[in-house]
Amino acid sequence: MPELLITLITIAVVVGAIPGVCNYLILLERKLSAWMQDRVGPNRVGPMGLFQPLADGLKLLLKEEVIPSHVDRVLFLIAPGISVFTALLAFAVVPFGPVGDASVPSIIRFIIAPNIDMGIVFIFAVGSLAVYGVVLGGWASNNKYSALGALRASAQVVSYEIPLGMSVLGIALLSGTLNLEQIMKQQVDGGILAWNIWFQPLAALMFFTASLAEANRLPFDLAECEQELVGGWHTEYSALKWALFFLGEYTHMITISFLTSILFLGGWHFPGIAEADSVYMGAWLVKLLVLISKAFFFICVMIMLRWTIPRFRFDQLMELAWRVMIPLSLANLLMVMFCAHFGASRWWLLPGSLMLFAAWGMISASLRDTERRAKPGYVRKKAVVAHDSHSTSHSSAH
């Protein structure tokens, strides 16, 4: 059974590699944060702090397992497992290299489950289960802060799933398939001008934003929100159980980065070095590296966003999902449908997306203005200025 053997090898490689990669992503996050804040970052263990993740991992493994007496024991123990399980399961249909490339040795396959007809839908289905880890962890902890974090997480994930799914529907319409390998292949065959980002820039932005919210990354990490909720849903967790939660989060980050690269940035295609017809020694390695660098780029963007955009307030978070992203993704989908139905060129979608973005910005700005005026305590700006000048002149007269 060579097929089964290849699948087992791929599973072993992925499951073995992801925790190591996640460990080093934490180092990357700390180093990048330090760089952005003009600090040095971890530099004690090994050269340039390179062995810091190993030390951290050992510490988390060997730390005492604390289970508080007031928790719901079963759910408390299951929750971190659900987090990791769903995050790893979603990776099963993500192609992480040049799948089906002729130059790849037959023993290597860059996807665990190939030819899944509904690849993206599977990822959404599994991803929608990931919130159970957070919700159950928060509820089982029997702690006010944890429960608040879990409440926020459940509302947030349910809201952001809608724009996440709808932003990809445009691509599904354009490519005529939901299979990730097929979507990647179409972009690769068409060259750089067939990358979906040219036709769906708005969808790419919304997909990335919504998946940040799904992964509980800043600026959407209202569920753990240290300043208000101590640690949010993981307040009562420590040692390996805490580490498992974060393994799940970082795996989610990796999946998102791969998905964004595959759906919108042409997968392993890069003009000049990794084209569909480039056959040279080790071409598949270059293609693999191209895809991994694209994913790495998105991971770096996520980490840098953490120190660039402050955390939202909860009502702002909900407003972004329901009043901005859902209408916008609907409009974007409608645009693609019109384009497909009347057989217009795909290039109309690029100016269309930009216009949609600008128009929605203006509409929501004017809506906000009307809303502010309708509030009972509204004071017109002019009056405030007059009052201020009056008071200053008054005080200066004295």
Place this chain on the structure above:
Amino acid sequence: MNVWMQQHPATLLGLVIWAFGILWLMPSRRPGQIRSQRIGISIAAAGLLLFCGSFGKSTSDLASEVMFWVFAAGALGCGVLMITSRNPVYGALWFALSTLSTCGLFMVQSAPFLAAATIIVYAGAVIVTFLFVIMLAQQSGAAGYDQRSQQAIPATVAAFVLLGALSMTLQSAPPQFVRVEIQAPVVQEQQAGTMMTLDPNKPVNPPEPDAIPNYLSRADYKTPVGSLKGLGRSLFGDYLFAVELAGTLLLVASIGAIAIAPRREEGAL
């Protein structure tokens, strides 16, 4: 119906015993009284075995047989645990597991999209909302009225009458299933920049089936429904009217929900 009762006494008896076992397992109305769970489980299991045994043997292969029984047992067991658990949060979780088992059954029947959609809608959104409401409403532990089942007897009777009607339909008139030849998915070499086109080999208007089963929808048995494309074409072609009707109903429901929700001035959040 009388004929069915005479021909299948085991089914009827199994249903009655099973219903009694479920009724026994339900959290009782008086909080002090706790019935033995073991007795209830054995009664329900006996009834279930009798019920299942009264059906004929299936003809599928061993692998799908095993998977069917695993998922079916999971769905039923989790369903029973859902209605019998005293803690609402656990009830919601058993509901989620029961939904997941049902999705496993869909998978066995090679309907992966239906399974994924059910997971997204039910396990991923509806039950998460349940959990949200339960956690929001009961931060100080479950209330007493949530720890016992309301209207246990009418609910059990209604559910088992429905189940009996279903099994009667299945047993007295075995439906003639139409074997659908699932075509291998036609992989079209699509150029980027051209839109998806219909398969030219397929006739645009498939011939009418002999009998139209439902006036609202025109099921076309020749469309391969196993693939995502076939499902979409069937849903938005053959069943367009039903889909639009359901969409309108949902729209009306959501407008109603917005209309009866309290405004901000009325003291909502």
